[in-house]
Amino acid sequence: xxxxxxxxxxxxxxxxxxxxxxxxxxxxxxxxxxxLGNKKLPAGIHPSTGVQSKDVIISxxxxxxxxxxLPKTATADQKLPILIYFHGGGFLIESTTSPLYHPTVxxxxxxxxxxxxxxxxxxxxxxxxxxxxxxxxxxxxxxASHGSGSGHDPWLNEFADFRKVFLAGDSAGANIAHNMAIRxxxxxxxxxxxxxxxxxxxxxxxxxxxxxxxxxxxxxKAFTDQFWNLANPSGSGxxxxxFNPEKDPNLSGLGCSKILLTIAENDSLRDRGLYYKELMEKxxxxxxxxxxxxxxxxxxxxxFNHFSPNACTLYNRICTxxxxxxxxxxxxxxxxxxxxxxxxxxxxxxxxxxxxxAASPIYHNFLNLIASESNAVVxxxxxxxxxxxxxxxxxxxxxxxxxxxGQHVTGNGPEPWLNExxxxxxxxxxxxxxxxxxxHHMAIRVGSENPVGGMNLQGIxxxxxxxWxxxxxxxxxxxxxxxxxxxxIWIFVHPGTSGLDDQLIKPEKDPKVSxxxxxxxxxxxxxKDILRDRVGxxxxxxxxxxxxxx
Numbered sequence: 001x002x003x004x005x006x007x008x009x010x011x012x013x014x015x016x017x018x019x020x021x022x023x024x025x026x027x028x029x030x031x032x033x034x035x036l037g038n039k040k041l042p043a044g045i046h047p048s049t050g051v052q053s054k055d056v057i058i059s060x061x062x063x064x065x066x067x068x069x070l071p072k073t074a075t076a077d078q079k080l081p082i083l084i085y086f087h088g089g090g091f092l093i094e095s096t097t098s099p100l101y102h103p104t105v106x107x108x109x110x111x112x113x114x115x116x117x118x119x120x121x122x123x124x125x126x127x128x129x130x131x132x133x134x135x136x137x138x139x140x141x142x143x144a145s146h147g148s149g150s151g152h153d154p155w156l157n158e159f160a161d162f163r164k165v166f167l168a169g170d171s172a173g174a175n176i177a178h179n180m181a182i183r184x185x186x187x188x189x190x191x192x193x194x195x196x197x198x199x200x201x202x203x204x205x206x207x208x209x210x211x212x213x214x215x216x217x218x219x220x221k222a223f224t225d226q227f228w229n230l231a232n233p234s235g236s237g238x239x240x241x242x243f244n245p246e247k248d249p250n251l252s253g254l255g256c257s258k259i260l261l262t263i264a265e266n267d268s269l270r271d272r273g274l275y276y277k278e279l280m281e282k283x284x285x286x287x288x289x290x291x292x293x294x295x296x297x298x299x300x301x302x303x304f305n306h307f308s309p310n311a312c313t314l315y316n317r318i319c320t321x322x323x324x325x326x327x328x329x330x331x332x333x334x335x336x337x338x339x340x341x342x343x344x345x346x347x348x349x350x351x352x353x354x355x356x357x358a359a360s361p362i363y364h365n366f367l368n369l370i371a372s373e374s375n376a377v378v379x380x381x382x383x384x385x386x387x388x389x390x391x392x393x394x395x396x397x398x399x400x401x402x403x404x405x406g407q408h409v410t411g412n413g414p415e416p417w418l419n420e421x422x423x424x425x426x427x428x429x430x431x432x433x434x435x436x437x438x439x440h441h442m443a444i445r446v447g448s449e450n451p452v453g454g455m456n457l458q459g460i461x462x463x464x465x466x467x468w469x470x471x472x473x474x475x476x477x478x479x480x481x482x483x484x485x486x487x488x489i490w491i492f493v494h495p496g497t498s499g500l501d502d503q504l505i506k507p508e509k510d511p512k513v514s515x516x517x518x519x520x521x522x523x524x525x526x527x528k529d530i531l532r533d534r535v536g537x538x539x540x541x542x543x544x545x546x547x548x549x550x
Contacts (some may be wrong), residue, residue, distance in 0.1 A: 006301045008223040020226050024092050032126060037094035040411035041102040043067060049110035049190075053102070056153055058142045058436040062122070064082075064135050066142075066309035067096040069109040069116040070142035077390050077495065081115040081322050082192075086121065086180075087170030088300060090203065090227030096120040100303050107306045113396070115160050116254050117143055119178070122362070124231030129242065132231075133257050134306055137183060140167075140192075147191025163491045164193045166322055167256070170300050171269075172227070178254075179242055179277075182325070185255030194256040198318060201264055201299050203227075204272040206244040208238060209348050211271030219270035252284035259289040262314060267299040292317050309433070312406070320404045327401060328358040328380040330371035330418050334542060343376045344422035346405060351385070353394055353493040358382035372425040379405055383438075389502065391494035398438050399445060409454035433531075436465030440507065440516075444478040447517030459520035467507060467534040470500040474533025480532050 014431070018026040030404040032285070036429045045054040046115065050072030074080060087094050089100045094101060096118040109116045112221065120134035143165070146156035169177040204224060213221040228243050241248035259280065263273035268291075280289050294301070294310050332342065332442045349356050349363045356363065358380040371378045383397035394520040408418035417483040433437040445461045468486060490505050503510040525532045 005220055005223050008219040010223060010226065018230055020090075020092070020230065020313050020418055023090065024230070026125060026230070029170035037098045039099055040095070041099055042096040043097075043372055046103075046106045046110075051106045052238045053106065054155075058139055059135075061422070062135065062138075064122070064138060065096075065120045066139055067102070067105070067118045067120065067152065069105055069118065070157055070159060071109050071113050071115070073113055073117070073396075074159055077246065077498075078159075078393055079388065080159050081112075081114045081164035081166060081195075082143065082156075082160050082162065082199075083108070083112065083166050083168055083322070084140060084177075084180075085116055085118045086094045086136055086167075086169035086173035086176040086202070087118065088169065088303075089123070089171045090224075091124050091172045092227055092233035093123065094267075102211065103304050104306065104340060108315065108318065112316045113324050114166070114322060115155060117156075125233065129232035129235060132176060133179055133242065136180055139186070140180060141189055143191045144191040162191055163193045163195075164196050164322075166196045166198060168198035168200070168318075169193060169202075170200035170303065171203045173402075174199040175204060175243070178202065178245070181254050181256050182250050184253070184277050185253035186250060188255070195258070196321060197254070197256050197259045198321065199259065199273075199276075200302070200314075201262060201267055201269060201270060202276065204243060204245055204276055205238050206246060206272075207239045210275055213430065217268040217271075223266065244347065245276055251279060252300045254280070254283075254285050254287065257287040258321075260318065261289060261291045262317070263291070263293050264297040264299060264301060265293060265295045266297060269299060278342055292322065294518065306459070313412075315408060316403065320407070321428045323397065323400055326358065326382040327404075328364065328367070328378075328382065329415065330367050330380070331421050332371050332375045332472075334376075341423035342421060343374070343426040343428060344424060345370070345376045345378045345430055346372065346402065347352060347430045348383070348398060348419055348431035348433065348438045349377055349380060350430075350433035350466075352434045353386050353391055354489070354491050355385065376428075377417070378420070385469075386493035390450040390496070395441055395492045395504070398442055399534055402442060402446070406455055408453065413533065424432055424454050425434070425456045427455050427457050430463065431465075432463035433459075433467040436462035439466060440465065442503065444510070445517075448512055450517070456471075457518040459518050459522060460516075461522045461524075461525050462535075464529055464531060465535060466531060467505060468500055468531075469506040469508070469534075475535060477528070478511045480530060486530060507526050 006022045009021055011021050016025045017028050017038040023035055043055050045052050052070045053067055055065055055067050058066055085105055087096060105116055105118045119136055119139040121132040143238060145151045147162040149157045151157055167177040167180055177197055181212060184194050205228060210223055223489060225238060239247050245251060251341050261277055263270045277289060277291055297310055302314050305311055349358055367378050367380050381398055381401040407413040409424050411419045413419055429442055439460050439462060446457050468490060490500060498530045501509055507513050523535050
């Protein structure tokens with residue numbers, strides 16, 4: 001039997017005080033020889049992702065440090081979610097700077113569009129548990145010290161959204177992330193909102209074997225238990241609440257509202273992950289736990305090849321969990337117990353890029369009616385709004401939402417309703433006012449990039465769309481009421497704009513308008529709407545560029 005942990009052979013040599021074969025040796029004079037994770041990669045600008053990284057000292061007294069990562073998309077007027085990441089390595093090996101973790105966190109930062117704090121906690125056995133946990137808690141408090149915009153690090157002061165903080169880690173780092181979330185439930189830290197917890201193949205255990213540990217993974221359980229015992233020699237053994245969540249009386253108070261738990265089919269720790277899910281669901285914790293299992297893979301496979309199909313699926317799931325968890329989904333009432341596949345409508349709510357949400361009463365009631373009357377599955381996208389998140393944030397979020405929907409084409413996405421009910425060959429986009437504008441641009445991007453195979457955009461529906469421009473058209477007059485308001489809205493939501501002739505608000509200026517990725521457009525206007533005449537100009541322009549049916 002082989003795995004990431006080798007054959008699971010336990011050393012019987014008396015040459016060393018302790019030895020975990022292939023990972024670490026503790027010599028009789030006390031010094032540690034780590035066999036993996038010793039090489040250090042420098043911080044800087046990653047050549048392919050454009051992510052910047054730098055090292056910071058959190059505590060000069062203990063030399064606790066972290067490596068910070070900033071995506072190339074970062075701008076001063078667009079706050080990013082914070083991801084606090086704890087690396088794996090059994091509490092004994094690896095670091096934030098190693099060839100395994102530095103590229104991984106670079107990739108994760110770029111894919112999820114977050115500012116990442118990768119914590120370089122001290123390792124056992126030189127610094128036995130609970131040192132790693134204490135260091136991780138200090139790192140969280142250090143991050144929180146920037147919540148007022150006056151902390152020591154300018155990246156966190158300028159770019160971080162402290163209302164959206166996520167704790168994440170793999171293997172032993174996932175164990176740390178979980179225990180930090182437990183502590184946040186007991187001891188809230190002012191300045192941050194811990195929104196979610198991401199556990200990637202978590203390293204939990206216990207004295208009594210469970211599941212496959214009783215059979216095919218019995219040998220590997222004994223092997224992996226060595227890491228905890230060496231890192232925590234003076235603890236309460238394998239049933240320490242830090243290692244065995246079953247023994248923790250504080251599970252119900254876990255300090256965030258949602259968990260993403262990932263496991264792998266061939267991982268000897270898989271059943272511990274499944275048991276964790278069961279424990280959390282029975283604990284009385286009021287949050288939502290999502291679980292993702294990767295078939296055919298072993299422990300922490302995503303660290304070694306970021307671009308394999310399974311790794312891409314996992315990284316996309318993380319991005320979705322961080323950025324697109326509040327979309328609303330509606331299905332028509334099935335005529336019987338076997339609902340046939342129905343068309344899929346992705347809807348973007350209006351509100352001038354500033355107000356309203358996917359869950360607001362006006363849109364919730366409207367989309368309930370649309371799902372029923374149209375016999376369609378509806379996904380209502382809850383993008384971030386200006387001025388806190390200026391344009392083009394809403395366009396970026398809307399595109400990510402389309403990719404998230406596309407994860408369900410094969411029937412293996414995170415949302416069961418989307419796996420079961422939609423016909424992805426009959427896809428439509430719709431929106432009203434400013435969000436009809438978003439619909440138009442998403443359709444252009446579908447035509448030029450084709451994000452997901454298996455989805456066929458049949459048409460778009462524009463309800464009183466918000467397009468504009470510097471020069472007046474049709475019946476528009478500078479003397480009309482609301483003209484200045486319409487002008488001002490665009491400048492307000494997109495302060496870095498090239499003006500009222502920006503191609504995002506004036507499609508005539510968009511060189512890609514002929515790439516519109518569907519053959520049909522349904523446009524609805526109102527006689528007295530100040531935006532009415534813009535639609536005619538856009539329609540003529542689109543047809544001249546070779547468009548289909550309007």
